[in-house]
Amino acid sequence: QVQLVQSGAEVKKPGASVKVSCKASGYSDPYYAIHWVRQAPGQSLEWMGMINAGNANRKDSPTFQGRLSITRDTSASTIYMELGSLRSEDTAVYYCVNSYGYSNFNYWGPGTLVTVAS
Amino acid sequence: QSALTQPRSVSGSPGQSVTISCNGSSSDVGRYEYVSWYQQHPAKAPKVIIFDVRERPSGVPDRFSGSKSGNTASLTISGLQTEDEADYFCCSFAGDSTFYVFGGGTKVTVL
Numbered sequence: 521q522v523q524l525v526q527s528g529a530e531v532k533k534p535g536a537s538v539k540v541s542c543k544a545s546g547y548s549d550p551y552y553a554i555h556w557v558r559q560a561p562g563q564s565l566e567w568m569g570m571i572n573a574g575n576a577n578r579k580d581s582p583t584f585q586g587r588l589s590i591t592r593d594t595s596a597s598t599i600y601m602e603l604g605s606l607r608s609e610d611t612a613v614y615y616c617v618n619s620y621g622y623s624n625f626n627y628w629g630p631g632t633l634v635t636v637a638s
Numbered sequence: 639q640s641a642l643t644q645p646r647s648v649s650g651s652p653g654q655s656v657t658i659s660c661n662g663s664s665s666d667v668g669r670y671e672y673v674s675w676y677q678q679h680p681a682k683a684p685k686v687i688i689f690d691v692r693e694r695p696s697g698v699p700d701r702f703s704g705s706k707s708g709n710t711a712s713l714t715i716s717g718l719q720t721e722d723e724a725d726y727f728c729c730s731f732a733g734d735s736t737f738y739v740f741g742g743g744t745k746v747t748v749l
Contacts, residue, residue: 623672624689
């Protein structure tokens with residue numbers, strides 16, 4: 521059974537960066553895809569980007585041009601999402617999500633609340 | 639403003655059917671058979687209930703069904719139950735520039 525465990529809540533000041541981790545387990549195939557999806561308070565979901573854990577191929581939403589970095593540590597089975605130049609609008613719960621095929625986001629991490637405030 | 643348009647809320651009595659629409663464009667919903675739906679209860683992570691327009695993951699009750707016509711996808715909940723009260727989000731693949739877009743979400747209330 522796939523499990524995704526995320527790092528704890530963060531509070532950051534505007535202009536700072538945040539790095540959220542997602543430790544994955546339960547995979548038999550090393551070429552699994554992990555996406556990052558965020559949800560601002562009371563708002564909808566927003567896709568940010570994804571990485572293939574096996575070959576590090578990445579795709580990012582153009583919305584986060586230059587601010588987003590998704591990386592992997594294969595030895596630790598961990599995926600990282602780093603978002604820079606934080607502003608108050610980046611306050612949200614950040615989820616790491618496994619996908620199967622093009623439209624099945626089938627396993628979700630518990631979410632990490634990132635609060636950006638001065 | 640979300641790329642896909644959903645009604646803010648729908649409601650129904652137990653046992654009734656409700657349908658949630660998800661209006662996209664010819665660049666997302668209309669182009670790809672990659673529409674999915676997610677159910678989210680308060681303070682919980684979303685859960686997939688429909689993928690590839692109409693496929694149900696194992697364990698999802700068959701009262702949930704999905705369909706698509708043109709640029710509009712739909713989720714129907716037949717035989718509404720109290721535990722179906724939640725927020726529902728649609729999602730579509732939108733090509734190799736935008737990748738994925740979500741709807742604004744629909745709150746389903748069981749009266």
